[in-house]
Amino acid sequence: MSDIDNGRRLRAVDDGLLRRREAIADLGDALRLLIENATATEAPTEELIRAAERIRRAAAPLGERVRGRFESAAADDLLGGVRLYNPVTGAGSAFAPPLEISREDGLAVGTCTLGLAFEGPPSYAHGGVSAMLLDQMLGYAVSVSGHPGMTGRLDTAYRRPVPLHTPLRLTAEVAAIEGRRVTATGTIATADEPGEVLVEATGVFVALRAEQAQRLFGPVIGRNRESRAG
Ligand SMILES: CCCCCCCCCCCC(=O)SCCNC(=O)CCNC(=O)[C@H](O)C(C)(C)COP(=O)(O)OP(=O)(O)OC[C@H]1O[C@@H](n2cnc3c(N)ncnc32)[C@H](O)[C@@H]1OP(=O)(O)O
Numbered sequence: 001m002s003d004i005d006n007g008r009r010l011r012a013v014d015d016g017l018l019r020r021r022e023a024i025a026d027l028g029d030a031l032r033l034l035i036e037n038a039t040a041t042e043a044p045t046e047e048l049i050r051a052a053e054r055i056r057r058a059a060a061p062l063g064e065r066v067r068g069r070f071e072s073a074a075a076d077d078l079l080g081g082v083r084l085y086n087p088v089t090g091a092g093s094a095f096a097p098p099l100e101i102s103r104e105d106g107l108a109v110g111t112c113t114l115g116l117a118f119e120g121p122p123s124y125a126h127g128g129v130s131a132m133l134l135d136q137m138l139g140y141a142v143s144v145s146g147h148p149g150m151t152g153r154l155d156t157a158y159r160r161p162v163p164l165h166t167p168l169r170l171t172a173e174v175a176a177i178e179g180r181r182v183t184a185t186g187t188i189a190t191a192d193e194p195g196e197v198l199v200e201a202t203g204v205f206v207a208l209r210a211e212q213a214q215r216l217f218g219p220v221i222g223r224n225r226e227s228r229a230g
Contacts, residue, residue, distance in 0.1 A: 024092035062132035069119035088136040108141040110170035124161035134201040138184040149205035167191040
């Protein structure tokens, strides 16, 4: 194959991957709308019955070709950190708010708005949801510091309830690195009042030894490499 043909083939692969990722994000948007509407709905009972039938029909073709536990999604890039179905940040996840994270002067900053599907106390977020958001925030700060690890401990202090339907601002940063242990701290506030901390967390992340990483993730990483090579 000539260099030109090869270049065209690579571009076609890139275009195909880009299109698939856009389609996954669009399906994720549709599913999140479905979940929010299904949680908030006060539609007549007959409409709920009809909706359940229609949704099962729509789900069936998606179930015809599925991956198993040890296969990452074809559109993901595991080693490149692209995880479209991450339950906190994934654009394709029906369950994710999704939380968007970026870096601002060494600080990880996250934004999201939680709908009624995340309700715990009436009109406020479930405490487990706040912990999930903070686990992801702290994990991100730890990863981008160049010392990735798994959460060993996550302590959360719930100072004020976290309101639903309100833009939130989350932060995280690494506080200390001691051998394989990395400590990170983070907060949740509203975007309007970023100085008033609603929830704060301290997490200890533990870097895996090579043999641990191989034991836990070897099968997935091996398959990911194979599918990229093919
Ligand atoms: C850009 C991309 C973004 C990507 C952003 C990605 C964000 C992902 C965020 C989500 C992260 C997750 O949810 S991870 C999923 C939830 N977490 C898990 O499932 C982890 C389950 N736990 C484990 O597998 C294990 O317990 C480990 C790996 C955490 C630790 O086991 P270990 O490796 O055998 O630990 P060990 O040798 O005894 O200890 C090593 C050192 O760590 C300390 N240590 C160990 N466990 C703990 C602990 N729970 N709390 C405090 N400290 C601990 C020990 O005291 C020791 O310190 P010293 O004596 O050396 O000083």
